[in-house]
Amino acid sequence: MSTKEDKVKDVSEDGVEESAETTSVQTGKTDPGNGAEGPIILFFLVGLLISLIIGWVIFPKLLYSHKKQPFDFNHALHMGEVDNGCESCHFFREDGSFSGAPGLAQCIYCHDDLQGVSPDEVVFVENYVATNREVPWLIYSKQPDCVFFSHAAHIKGAHMDCTVCHGYIGESDHLKVYEENRITGYSRDIWGKNIAGLKKNSWDRMKMDDCAECHMEATGRTSSVQTKKDGCFVCHK
Ligand code: HEC
Ligand code: HEC
Ligand code: HEC
Ligand code: HEC
Numbered sequence: 001m002s003t004k005e006d007k008v009k010d011v012s013e014d015g016v017e018e019s020a021e022t023t024s025v026q027t028g029k030t031d032p033g034n035g036a037e038g039p040i041i042l043f044f045l046v047g048l049l050i051s052l053i054i055g056w057v058i059f060p061k062l063l064y065s066h067k068k069q070p071f072d073f074n075h076a077l078h079m080g081e082v083d084n085g086c087e088s089c090h091f092f093r094e095d096g097s098f099s100g101a102p103g104l105a106q107c108i109y110c111h112d113d114l115q116g117v118s119p120d121e122v123v124f125v126e127n128y129v130a131t132n133r134e135v136p137w138l139i140y141s142k143q144p145d146c147v148f149f150s151h152a153a154h155i156k157g158a159h160m161d162c163t164v165c166h167g168y169i170g171e172s173d174h175l176k177v178y179e180e181n182r183i184t185g186y187s188r189d190i191w192g193k194n195i196a197g198l199k200k201n202s203w204d205r206m207k208m209d210d211c212a213e214c215h216m217e218a219t220g221r222t223s224s225v226q227t228k229k230d231g232c233f234v235c236h237k
């Protein structure tokens, strides 16, 4: 009994709504120049612009804290001074492990005394060489402690170039600012240069998916490469 009434009610309500819509559309059509849309559209565009600025300019700036290296270091200059290229400072030890960021031992050979007049060298020699303290370099490519990465597998095994993962740091005149993500603690070089996740170069980002993506591509060539599905303990300790 009640269902019939409800149905009738529904229909009549729908009818009312429909007619209301039609009238509003009709009014819009018949009165195109009432001018109310102008300020609304402008308001919307201004709001959109503000959120775009917050999202693309302000938020990324707030998201990353900027840290300076203890002092600047010029790779290009040093490549002209050393005899053994990159390996003068970044080399494999006897046990096959990678030396990583150089220690004082790779520097004092030349810097037991000042070589020039650069203020960066003065900081280096006075604060570190003279006091025999290792330089606390910030590592742009630093992965969390749970990740196992082997330079030997990639450089000796797969003959990869440093630039594939690091870009052109080895040819630079200056060390760039280190950017640390305030939320995750990751370096920007790991978390991604582009906040939208777009990647132009292979070295723009080095998250788990980036490692896995290349490993998957490489599976065709090298059978020993494992992908994410094959096991987490290839890359995790
Ligand atoms: C005279 C020593 C020296 C030589 C030669 C040298 N480097 Fe470096 N390299 C350094 C120092 C010092 C740093 C600073 C450590 C840091 O900030 O990571 C560094 C940092 C780097 C980093 C940054 C690692 C990171 O994630 O923080 C890369 C990549 C690198 N060097 C590549 C190269 C390449 C490629 C070459 C050869 C073209 C080269 N280096 C030659 C001393 C040297
Ligand atoms: C083969 C010799 C040699 C070695 C090894 C070497 N340097 Fe130098 N370094 C030089 C010379 C030469 C200059 C240039 C001085 C000038 O003309 O101002 C220089 C300049 C510098 C400067 C000032 C210019 C700049 O790079 O910003 C710093 C800082 C510096 N060296 C740090 C280091 C560190 C750290 C190491 C070890 C990782 C190192 N050097 C290893 C020879 C060397
Ligand atoms: C397949 C990618 C890849 C390639 C190729 C590669 N690296 Fe790295 N490199 C990394 C990753 C990832 C880390 C960080 C490792 C970590 O934090 O455990 C790193 C770390 C470093 C560091 C800092 C290590 C430290 O903690 O002291 C230096 C210096 C460096 N690499 C230099 C080089 C040089 C020089 C080459 C070329 C001979 C090279 N890398 C090739 C991925 C790569
Ligand atoms: C651009 C390609 C590329 C990228 C990026 C890359 N890898 Fe690799 N990786 C390889 C290749 C190729 C091998 C195989 C070397 C071999 O079989 O000798 C390998 C081997 C390894 C191995 C040794 C595996 C084994 O079975 O012995 C580990 C561990 C590893 N990668 C970890 C990582 C991690 C962690 C990252 C990201 C931080 C990474 N890789 C990024 C190409 C890449």
Ligand code: HEC
Pocket (backbone or CB within 6 Å): 143, 144, 146, 147, 190, 206, 207, 208, 209, 211, 212, 215, 226, 227, 228, 229, 231, 232, 233, 234, 235, 236
């Ligand atoms: C090819 C290398 C590789 C393999 C295989 C891999 N991971 Fe990772 N994983 C990484 C790297 C590099 C990071 C750090 C960068 C990031 O967070 O994306 C990471 C980060 C993580 C994190 C976040 C840890 C943190 O401290 O933020 C978790 C969780 C994780 N991996 C789980 C897994 C599991 C589960 C598997 C197996 C299904 C796996 N991973 C396989 C390379 C790998």
